[in-house]
Amino acid sequence: xxxxxxxxxxxxxxxxxxxxxxxxxxxxxxxxxxxxxxxxxxxxxxxxxxxxxxxxxxxxxxxxxxxxxxxxxxxxxxxxxxxxxxxxxxxxxxxxxxxxxxxxxxxxxxxxxxxxxxxxxxxxxxxxxxxxxxxxxxxxxxxxxxxxxxxxxxxxxxxxxxxxxxxxxxxxxxxxxxxxxxxxxxxxxxxxxxxxxxxxxxxxxxxxxxxxxxxxxxxxxxxxxxxxxxxxxxxxx
Numbered sequence: 001x002x003x004x005x006x007x008x009x010x011x012x013x014x015x016x017x018x019x020x021x022x023x024x025x026x027x028x029x030x031x032x033x034x035x036x037x038x039x040x041x042x043x044x045x046x047x048x049x050x051x052x053x054x055x056x057x058x059x060x061x062x063x064x065x066x067x068x069x070x071x072x073x074x075x076x077x078x079x080x081x082x083x084x085x086x087x088x089x090x091x092x093x094x095x096x097x098x099x100x101x102x103x104x105x106x107x108x109x110x111x112x113x114x115x116x117x118x119x120x121x122x123x124x125x126x127x128x129x130x131x132x133x134x135x136x137x138x139x140x141x142x143x144x145x146x147x148x149x150x151x152x153x154x155x156x157x158x159x160x161x162x163x164x165x166x167x168x169x170x171x172x173x174x175x176x177x178x179x180x181x182x183x184x185x186x187x188x189x190x191x192x193x194x195x196x197x198x199x200x201x202x203x204x205x206x207x208x209x210x211x212x213x214x215x216x217x218x219x220x221x222x223x224x225x226x227x228x229x230x231x232x233x234x235x236x237x
Contacts, residue, residue, distance in 0.1 A: 037088035039100070045084070045108040057087035057125040059165035068173045081138055081180045083119040085169055090126045097124055101131030112136070119176060121151065123169070128159045142179050150175055153188035 037056050045051055052072035053065050060068075072083050091100055101122045109115040116137035123130040130151040134142055155172045158164035171189065179185050 036090040036092045038092055039103050039107055042086065042088075042104060052082075052084055054084070054086045057089040057123075057165075059087050059125050060169060061166055064166045064170060068169060071173060071177050075177050075180060079180060079182075081117050081119065083173070083176050083180065084121070085173060086120070086122040087165070087169075088122060088124050091124050091129075097122060097127070097129040097131035099131075100124075101133050105133040109135070119147075119180070121155075121172060121176075123155065123165075125163075125165065128156070128163070130155050138180060141182065142176065146179060146185055149188055157189045157191060 042054060042056065043051065050073060052069045053060065055065055068085065072085075076082050086104065088100075091097065095103075101120060104122060105115070105118070105120045108120070109118050115135040118135040119132070119138055119142065120134075121130060121132045132147045132151045134144070134147050150172050154175050155168045158168040158171060175186060
């Protein structure tokens with residue numbers, strides 16, 4: 001009787017396993033998109049509003065967020081150009097950093113007049129991919145080539161060095177402010193190679209070590225051989 005009861009319990013376990021797997025799969029499917037930052041989750045924004053940084057991914061320190069915001073506000077007051085930096089945690093399914101940036105840009109600034117003096121840079125901290133969108137009024141200073149260099153070089157170099165988000169966003173904002181202030185473009189950061197070519201020659205220390213080892217071996221051989229030769233010579237006499 002007990003054996004039959006155990007078999008029934010085992011069969012019930014096997015029958016429940018597919019339902020458990022479906023429940024877990026359903027949970028993952030529902031949770032996946034929920035982790036993404038949808039466009040509607042970003043705060044509504046209009047031209048001239050003093051919101052310069054939206055750190056949804058929470059990768060910036062308060063000190064650096066405040067420093068960037070101060071520089072971008074000063075730029076707006078002096079030139080009329082508005083730069084906004086946004087960080088998000090995970091893109092929606094099917095979106096790229098570029099398409100997501102376009103959606104946010106057109107949601108925040110729906111008309112050509114509103115878009116004219118705007119620059120929007122968005123960084124996804126899951127893929128470290130970034131997108132940038134500029135209005136027609138800034139392109140005389142911030143060309144498409146410079147804008148692309150900001151996201152693909154200035155922003156990416158610190159990220160490739162170990163996800164240095166604070167440094168990446170500080171560098172990107174500094175370059176954008178410099179260019180939009182009418183100053184010469186400082187260009188992307190210079191990457192220095194740290195590759196070391198291994199030499200085929202021994203160093204002086206290695207040579208001294210080898211020579212010392214040879215001398216010790218020779219002395220040990222002589223210390224062993226000389227007494228033996230002397231003993232055999234004495235016996236032969």
